[in-house]
Structures are given as structure tokens and as C-alpha cells.
Amino acid sequence: MESLFKKFKADRLSPEELARFRDELNRMSDDDIQELINRAYGNATDTPDDTITEERLTAMKRIIDIRNGHKPTHVRIPRYLLRISAAAAILIVAAGIYFYIQSARFGEYRQALVRENVISVQRGERATAILPDGTTVTLSGNSSISYSLSCFNSHSRRVSLSGNALFNVTRDDNAPFFISAADDLEVKVLGTLFFLSTHSIRHSSQLYLERGAVQIYSPKLKHNIDLAPHQLITFNTSDGSYTITDVANITESEARLRGDIIASSEPISEVASRLSMLYDRRFDIRPRVADDYFTGYLPGDNLEDVINILGHSYKVTVHENSDTISIDL
């Protein structure tokens, strides 16, 4: 058995040896397996087979932070962000108070149960809400989510979304989580982490799944689409066409979860209109030639970084005033 494990360790098992290794292993107790690995490696963990780079460690930490619902503290928090989070907090508290007063006034559970709760953020804002089942939803850029308490029961959980949101759905195999979005698109979830972005005007939706499993339904589809972890689907809700791509690199996964703008050879005018949607400022980008293209990541929640990145990559000065950001390429 030890020699088989050594071969496994060196990626040198033959098909027959793998079959023997598998049979033996399945018969072994956990303690024996533990001993087998330890004997092969000697308790040391300092002679690694595979080294992990600092970059991947940092990226991994950021995904852990996102899953923990912890926002990294910036060294310098731009004032507008503070204002925005204050505004979002007031909005949520106000919604809470409104809801409380309303339900107290009528004094009837029924009313509260069927009342629709709406949480929304304006352009350039970001806010995290915790739903009755413990699911956390981080809304960004002109988005809203609505649900009523009666939709959260032991059989199913239902919300509707317009815009973009990062979902960390609490696992409950008995009560699947459904999200309805623009154009009758529906996503069924068991328990998972993913970013969903919908655009009713463009009839285009995107979903990036980090872990778990989701199923996508639409009247435009003949069958449901199952998505596997680390896959990104771009779905056209008007004609039902879609593409699935694998996101192999951890930096991109992280950017997808944050809702960054990810462009590969996209016309600069398109990038400008996506930025305007997110930040509620006009992005006036005048390209040198009519079809200038942009490739790269732009953060979805840090205007200063966006300006720096654009300025550096095109080696130009960016002019910023209260409502317009102008760049001459």
C-alpha cells in the first residue's frame, strides 16, 4: 500500500495499480489512511509538492473575506464612499422602521406577511442585506431586491432581483431558493455563492458561480441550464441564446464576485456606458479612432481606482468634475 501511495504521490500509478489502490483505500479506516499519508510525508509540511504563490494566497483570502461577509478596510476610504454607505444604512434603517411602524399600526401578522419588502441602492452605491433565512445579498449599482415574508417558508424561498447582486445563499436542501429576474428568467439555487447581473433594457444577464450549483430557467429555453462551479454564463433573455465559459484563473473569479467591469476587447464606448451605469457620472471618453478597444478589469466600487487605471493605461490626464469624467485618448 505504501508503494502504491508513493506512486500516487509521483503521478505514476498505472490503471491496474489505481484499481488496486482504490479498492484498498476504500477498505481502510480513516485512521489508517491518516497514518499512510503521514508515513509517506513524514509529519513535515515544509517539503511541499506544490508551492502556492503569495498572489494566490492573497486572492484566496479575498474570497474568504467575501464569503465571511467581511469588507476589506481600505487604507484611505474616499469620502464619497462613506457618504454612500451612510446613505445606504439610513435607507435600510428607514425601511426597517417604516416596516415596523406599518406592521405595528395594522397590528396584523397577515399584513406583514404579504407586504413586499424592497431594498434598493442607487447608482454608485453598494449595500449588504441579510434575508430572513440568513442569506446575504450585496447589491451594487442601481439595483433592487424585493421579497415578502410569506415567500420564505419550509418549501421554498423566493425573491425578485433587478440589477446586480452577490448572493451567498444559506444551504437548505428542502427549501430551494428562487430568484426571478428580468424577462421571466429564473434561477434555482440550493446553497451557493454567485454573482448575478441582469439588464432588462439590454436583455442580457450574467451569472458567475463560485461554488455550489444553480439551475437557470427561462421561457426562451427548451431545457434548464445547469451551471458548475467556476463557470460564467452570459444569457440573452430576448432570444434564449447563451454562452458558458470556464473561469480558470482565481484573479478573475475574484473580480467576477466583486462585480467588477471585465472587458476583453470591448469598444471603449461600451465600457464608458457601463461605468456611467455603476457610478452615476457621465463618462465622456473621446477615442482617437472610432473603434478603440479596452481589455482589463475596472473595480465596480472605487471611482478613484477607475480613474487611475484609465489614466495609466492610456497615459493621459483624466478631468473630473462633479458630474462628468472626461478623457481624451
Next chain:
Amino acid sequence: MSELRNGSYKAFDAIYHLYAKRLYHYVYQGTRSSRDAEEIVQDVFVNLWKYRTSLDDSKSLSSLLFTVAKRYRINALKAIVNSPVYEDYVTHQHELLHHDSSPIEYNQFIDQVRRAMSTLSDAQRRVVQMSRFEQLSHNEIATILNINVRTVANLLSAGLKRLKIELDKYPETLIIILLMV
């Protein structure tokens, strides 16, 4: 550790920097796949934060983390040895050695399979994904997709055949890339 119990994220950050790398190497011993190892390390730390208030004071943090990681490592080893994708890898590796080609690591193999998967048709990819990665039986796939079991078998064999053709191409592309450098 008491700081962690009181909800200090700073303490959590410090623990991550102290242990993440060692845990990764520890777990990797059982899986041979960097993606799996990364996911396990993520799970260990997410759970550490989630259950921070109920941590046992009498144990050291390192023994706590490695006890959890030990279980993950054993399960990961069982999972990989029983997975059809790993079996495909071993067969592929065996053929490579037979033809005097240079062997590849499991990680490279997984990357190649994922790239090759994108050349399949939608239906083929779904069936291959369910059968190889999620380990569902033909019958289960047929029920989920609401198609005939025969169709599943046909899609799967066509998909796997196509995958094999794609995979066999790679040693050559690798050489071409090396020549260009």
C-alpha cells in the same frame, strides 16, 4: 485566539497569514489538485470564522486547524481516487508514457480537460460534466435532462471521443509554444 472569539477580524487575518500556506501544503498531499486544495483551505477558514465563538480554549489553534484539515485531507484522497476524472488521467498518463511522451501533472491535465470541454457541443458538455465531474449514473442524467438513457450514452461516448482527440493534440501544441519562445 481569545481576540478571534471576541470577533476581531484583525486576529483572523493574522491567523490566515500564519497558517494558510502550511494548511495548503498539508491538504495538497491528499488531493494532487491545487484547485481542490484551495477550496478546502477556504472552507477551513470560513468555518473558523463562522464558529469562532464556540472555539475550544483548551486546544491550541494549530492543533485545531490541523484536526479539521486532517478530515478534509482524508476525504479529499478518497474522493480523488474514486473520481472518474482521475481515472481518465491515469489512463491518459499511461498512454503518454507508452508513447515516450513526457508525463504531465494532474493539475495540467485538469486544465487541459477544461479547455477541451469548451470545444464540445452544449449537450455533450452537460452530459460529460454530470457523468465525469458530478459522478451521476446514466439513469440519473437521463431523468434530470429528461432524455433517453440511450441518448445519454451516445452523447457521452461522442463527447469523450472528442475530448480524447483534443487532449492528444496538446503535447504538440506544447512543443510549438516552446519553439516559439
